[in-house]
Amino acid sequence: MSDNDQRLGRLARTRARLQECALDLFERQGYDQTTAAQIAGAAGVTEMTFFRHFATKDRLVVEDPYDPLIADAVAAQPRGLPPLTRAVGGLRAAWARLPEPASDDVRRRVRIAAATPSLRAAIAANNAATEQILVEQLVGDGADPDAASVAAAAVLAGITAALLRWSQRDGAALADAVSAALDTLEARR
Amino acid sequence: MSDNDQRLGRLARTRARLQECALDLFERQGYDQTTAAQIAGAAGVTEMTFFRHFATKDRLVVEDPYDPLIADAVAAQPRGLPPLTRAVGGLRAAWARLPEPASDDVRRRVRIAAATPSLRAAIAANNAATEQILVEQLVGDGADPDAASVAAAAVLAGITAALLRWSQRDGAALADAVSAALDTLEARR
DNA sequence: GAACAAATGTTAGTGGCTAACATTTAGTGG
DNA sequence: CCACTAAATGTTAGCCACTAACATTTGTTC
Numbered sequence: 413m414s415d416n417d418q419r420l421g422r423l424a425r426t427r428a429r430l431q432e433c434a435l436d437l438f439e440r441q442g443y444d445q446t447t448a449a450q451i452a453g454a455a456g457v458t459e460m461t462f463f464r465h466f467a468t469k470d471r472l473v474v475e476d477p478y479d480p481l482i483a484d485a486v487a488a489q490p491r492g493l494p495p496l497t498r499a500v501g502g503l504r505a506a507w508a509r510l511p512e513p514a515s516d517d518v519r520r521r522v523r524i525a526a527a528t529p530s531l532r533a534a535i536a537a538n539n540a541a542t543e544q545i546l547v548e549q550l551v552g553d554g555a556d557p558d559a560a561s562v563a564a565a566a567v568l569a570g571i572t573a574a575l576l577r578w579s580q581r582d583g584a585a586l587a588d589a590v591s592a593a594l595d596t597l598e599a600r601r
Numbered sequence: 602m603s604d605n606d607q608r609l610g611r612l613a614r615t616r617a618r619l620q621e622c623a624l625d626l627f628e629r630q631g632y633d634q635t636t637a638a639q640i641a642g643a644a645g646v647t648e649m650t651f652f653r654h655f656a657t658k659d660r661l662v663v664e665d666p667y668d669p670l671i672a673d674a675v676a677a678q679p680r681g682l683p684p685l686t687r688a689v690g691g692l693r694a695a696w697a698r699l700p701e702p703a704s705d706d707v708r709r710r711v712r713i714a715a716a717t718p719s720l721r722a723a724i725a726a727n728n729a730a731t732e733q734i735l736v737e738q739l740v741g742d743g744a745d746p747d748a749a750s751v752a753a754a755a756v757l758a759g760i761t762a763a764l765l766r767w768s769q770r771d772g773a774a775l776a777d778a779v780s781a782a783l784d785t786l787e788a789r790r
Numbered sequence: 791g792a793a794c795a796a797a798t799g800t801t802a803g804t805g806g807c808t809a810a811c812a813t814t815t816a817g818t819g820g
Numbered sequence: 821c822c823a824c825t826a827a828a829t830g831t832t833a834g835c836c837a838c839t840a841a842c843a844t845t846t847g848t849t850c
Contacts, residue, residue, distance in 0.1 A: 422846085422847080426798090436680050448836075448838085449836085449837095455806065458798070469838090494789065495787055537722045537726030558766050561762045562762050563785055564762070566755035566758050566762075566785075569755050573755075574750070574751050589747070596683070596747075597755055601684070601841080611815080612828070615828085636805060638806095647829070648806095653807080657806080
């Protein structure tokens with residue numbers, strides 16, 4: 413057991429073990445071909461325990477990002493602009509303020525997602541929460557609800573698409589991919 | 602048996618019966634609370650037969666739209682514009698050329714989808730095919746693949762969001778909702 | 791080391807979905 | 821009208837994601 417594991421506590425440790433085993437299996441034999449029981453077995457644990465740590469199988473790959481940060485950044489955007497422009501501006505600001513994430517781990521997950529059509533649905537469902545927050549922020553600042561809803565959905569879907577393509581390249585910077593996507597959303601490319 | 606049913610053939614008839622029973626049940630007790638066996642029973646048929654007509658439960662609500670039409674319309678857009686602009690323009694043209702669909706039936710389905718988070722995922726998965734076609738068209742006409750991918754995803758997600766909101770209103774015209782969404786995607790509102 | 795709570799295990803189920811094989815039903819040619 | 825065929829449906833059995841109720845272990849604290 414590594415030092416790192418030692419100071420994690422039993423709960424966090426099994427969770428980490430499950431996640432690691434799962435990603436390994438997904439990469440080796442595919443997400444759909446890997447059963448929950450198999451993951452649990454590889455982690456030396458019961459299927460039941462697996463589901464206590466991850467409510468659904470797809471949560472092993474898709475995780476929630478930085479909702480509050482995004483809301484703040486959008487709030488800081490100047491008013492009076494069209495919702496799409498404000499959403500894009502907010503996302504740009506939010507991203508700049510973000511700690512550069514462990515890019516390799518992110519890419520690993522996104523790669524699995526990109527290779528697994530059935531997971532795109534999970535990503536979309538996951539985006540719904542962020543979308544909700546974005547919409548509320550835009551509407552709270554005076555945008556038309558319909559327009560806000562469209563803008564929020566479009567921006568998140570656009571960024572997601574960019575992430576999926578980014579994961580297939582080697583060595584490219586995540587920040588550049590996101591930045592380019594935001595440009596596209598402003599019809600600047 | 603109505604005249605309409607008579608000239609449908611057994612296959613199409615059970616299919617229609619299944620769909621009708623399903624929508625009824627979904628509206629009365631919710632999508633998630635309705636089981637495939639229940640639908641089959643209501644239609645006087647076996648669960649097995651149900652799945653022979655609809656590969657998945659969500660296909661009862663989410664259906665494929667007009668992919669080839671969209672591709673053509675995008676192809677007809679002037680070149681040299683940013684991908685988002687071209688995609689929006691293409692969609693606008695495609696929509697204008699569309700036979701105004703049976704709005705009530707569409708609204709019925711979309712309403713169920715809007716009320717059922719677990720169905721948003723199915724919608725997203727369904728959009729993937731259209732997205733693919735859009736991307737190919739844009740790239741084939743010289744767009745950067747990354748930008749094309751972002752633009753296609755954004756436009757489809759935006760329209761989907763607009764549809765979901767439209768379904769919640771009474772009497773509003775579908776065409777207006779779509780048109781407004783496309784304006785938003787061009788940051789014109 | 792007894793007591794308590796957190797973490798895991800067991801068992802039994804539901805619901806979506808599939809495969810393999812049997813049966814019915816609706817047309818068709820004789 | 822009947823035999824024949826193919827399409828449409830039925831039966832049975834099972835996989836997998838996921839859940840509920842209850843039992844057991846494991847670590848911690850006093």
